[in-house]
Amino acid sequence: MSELNTLFRKRIGIPENENVTFETLGYVLEKTAKTIPFENLCIIENNVSEITKDSLFNKILIRNEGGLCYELNSIFYFFLIENGFRAALARGVVYNHASQEFLSLGRTHVTILLTHEDQTYIVDTGFGGNLPLKPVPLTGEVVTSPNGEFRVKKAASEHGDYILEMKLAHKDTAWKTGYAYDSKKPISDVSEFNEIQTIIAEHEQSPFNKNPLITRITYSGNLTLTNTTFTKWADGNVTKEKIDNKRFKELAKQHFRI
Template sequence: MNELNALFRKRIGFQADVKLTFDKLDEILEKTAQTIPFENFSIMASHLSDINKENIKKKVLVRNEGGLCYELNTALYFFLMENDFDVFLVRGVIYKEGWMTIGRTHVTILLNHEGQTYLVDTGFGGNLPLKPVPLNEKTVVSPNGEFRIKKESTDHGDHILELKLKHKDPDWKIGYAFDSSKPLGNVAELNEIQTIIRENPQSPFNKHPLITRLTNSGNITLTDTSFTQWDDGKMTKEEIDGTRFKELLKKHFDR
């Protein structure tokens, strides 16, 4: 077994000797979301490396850190490739009270299986579908909510991911647009995204430390000023200081 494949399975707690089939992707996505956090610590500390297979493996699977979309989905992309899936990376534009103006800085995975293309994303913070979402407008229901993809041509791509998070969203909202017709030719292209996220004044990830992951009953989010927990639809928020930040980081993220 390839080293990255073995390390990924070990990190998320998936058996080394089990063949990974399409039907097991739900389990893989849930385990990944609960194990590997979405976080911007490298951006905040300016501890950045070129985006390539070896560096992603070291960061996410050897040092057991988390990352942003271009790191988490790239790690998952390499893992899926090594398990013989037909996958490719594409770029998208996040929608948050309007389309973000820093360009196509979201990175996600498209997967072809038995004549259908699916979106697979483990790099969208607390908004993860936790299942492959088909590009045919069919609604997918997971423990994190409802998700669907509409084919719609905009300046930002040819499809739009819509979501309705469990306990949080009464109505459908836009997650991001992406362009299925423009796969990344090389993961080295992601270095441009890393530079934008690190340097652009409008980047949401270069201001304050953030780390979040899903849990069995919701999700947890830690910043330098607060700790937020969602547990079976109930939200609690604690204002914190630097000492408490370190305590919670160790307790909930083993860092």
């Protein structure tokens, strides 16, 4: 077993000798989402590294940090490959619900395409609090997890050929668009994501280069920490605490081990 495989299992808390199968992927995705946070601290601190397999390994499995979609889904992609899955990475465009349009940054979201028994699925560990927590087939079938309901709709557009839709638990009453992505352009070389990292770090309309953000799924909902607020969703109830920089550091360590 490779060091990446061993350390990834150690970080999320699954035994080294446990066989990871398609049937147990939901369990693995939940463990990953509850352990490794979605966060932009390296972007905020202007401390980014070139995106390579080694740099992702060091950041997420040695330094035990989190990351953004292109980091989290890339390391999970490598983990899937190590465990015998057929997978590729793909780029997509996130939908902005405030402006009711797709982000103008281009295809800056990274997701995973997994093929099992001639069926392709979306697998995503890098979409903040919107994670399906299970593989979602490209057939339109609705997948239900503790985080809500998810489906993939075929919809050709300038942004790709499929759209991930969701109804988050305790939050949404109607289907909403998550992101569009292109299944026809699979990616295996993560160096392509250096372009994404540059856009995220430098573009004036990037949502991730202005204020720190850390979030992860919990057993009862999710936690979101910014430099001004700490928001906790638990069993459909939400609490929000206004915080200062000292409290931010305390909460980052307490709830996210950062």
